[in-house]
């Protein structure tokens with residue numbers, strides 16, 4: 001047996017072309033039931049034990065749960081990343097020899113949770129730069145637009161602008177005032193071609209880190225919406241931290257301007273690095289000092305931006321385009 005496991009099927013040339021043209025690709029029933037079950041078990045495990053950062057990011061709206069770097073402490077997710085089929089698709093889409101895992105992120109919206117994901121580009125706030133980056137979004141429940149399926153602006157990954165990163169929980173530290181405001185897509189839906197899909201577990205979305213995307217709150221009466229995003233990088237990606245980009249609190253050896261290296265961003269293809277894999281035999285958690293520094297940085301940024309640091313609930317920032325309501 002070789003790892004990572006080969007996928008049920010490789011992506012076709014037409015699918016890869018579609019990904020590059022539209023900035024997003026939906027592949028139906030790509031994930032075999034065993035890998036899906038492992039991911040679901042890992043996400044349930046993570047939901048019942050949010051990290052300190054996860055509790056902070058989930059604090060504003062009841063029924064909303066978000067957490068990152070789950071794989072650093074949840075063994076099922078570590079195994080899905082190292083041994084599941086995902087890195088093979090990343091390798092195809094990125095046209096890269098080497099594939100490293102960047103991080104994972106869980107998004108859960110219970111039925112009736114008014115926590116829309118504002119339109120954003122992921123790369124605006126990531127501490128990396130390069131062309132060979134992709135995200136996979138894996139739903140664990142059936143999703144429709146009503147139950148907070150993702151929407152994308154077709155082709156927006158080719159736009160020249162970089163937009164301010166408004167995250168669902170308004171993390172002030174990653175809002176870079178030098179960047180452009182996200183256009184009011186909802187007010188002018190006729191100007192944009194929006195793409196979305198009804199999905200069921202086993203389906204997967206693959207998208208470019210500059211493609212504008214967002215979602216409604218979950219307006220379904222009874223259906224939970226759980227999803228896991230997996231982020232991947234290729235040969236040309238470099239470490240590019242700054243005060244306005246997402247901090248990474250896990251150990252690695254990457255230097256600014258240099259390639260990603262070390263256990264926080266493990267190499268998966270062409271083969272895993274035994275030392276990086278060994279480092280994840282035990283869970284890793286950020287130190288309290290690191291968390292306090294990030295908390296302080298965020299509080300300072302919130303004060304500078306005049307954001308209330310802990311609003312009682314999330315403001316509704318993402319409303320459905322008038323002519324495309326569910």
Ligand SMILES: O=C(O)CCC(=O)C(=O)O
Nearest residue numbers: 107117122137215227229
């Ligand atoms: O699940 C969501 O609502 C947000 C997902 C997202 O923005 C992402 O994976 O980059």
